[in-house]
Amino acid sequence: MWLSDRRTLLLAALALGACGFTPVYGPQGSGGTLVDSVLLPEPGRPESYLFNRRFEERLGRAPATAPYRLTLQLQTTEQGIGSTSAGSTTRFRVIGRAFYTLTDTATEAVLAEGRTNAFTGYSTTGSTVATLAAERDATERLMVLLADQVIDHLLLETAAEAG
Known part of the structure; x- marks a missing residue:
């Protein structure tokens, strides 16, 4: 059984190589184009700071003279x-949306734009302190999800343009 699973995995890897698949961060991949090259907007809210922190964890911090600029609008709703039978809310869903535009700073040409959505949740059944901590954690998880989705979309766009 193990041997047949191994053969399937090897055949799948060969098929991907034969169809022109190139890893984004591989030697010929397009992922390196955006590393340390995307200037982010100054964070005006805690959510923006959390988004920027995750973005920079994955793609690095760009200098002020970066070749690309990301314009970003974040929206969150709860x-x-x-709820309980008494009408108290016991769980919240935090919904987030990120609208983004990647621009070439030299030509002001729009290279990629789009929108992404995600949601997380938290419980309010603990103490007030626990509820506030859960709410902050849910917001942080949401911004990580949105940043990862924006990065993935940008990497796919640059891969499509390069290939």
């Missing part, structure tokens, strides 16, 4: 999704 929705009560659980």
Whole structure:
């Protein structure tokens, strides 16, 4: 059984190589184009700071003279999704949206633009301190999700342009 699973994995890897698949961060991949090259907007809110922190963890911090600039608009909303028989909300869903545009700073040409959505949740059944910590954690997880999705979309766009 193990041998047949191994053969399937090797055949799948060969098939991907034969179809022109190139890893984004590989030697001929397009992922290196954006590393340390995307200037982010100054964070004006805690959510923006969390988004920028995750973006820079993955793609690095760009200098002021970066070849690309990301314009970003973040939106978050909360929705009560659980309640007790007395009407108290016991669980919230935090919904986030990121609208982004990647621009070439030299030509002001729009290279990529789009929108991404994600959501997380938290419980309010603990103490006030626990509820506030859960809310902060949910917001941080949401910004990580949104930043990862924006980065993935940008990497796919640059891969499509390069190939």
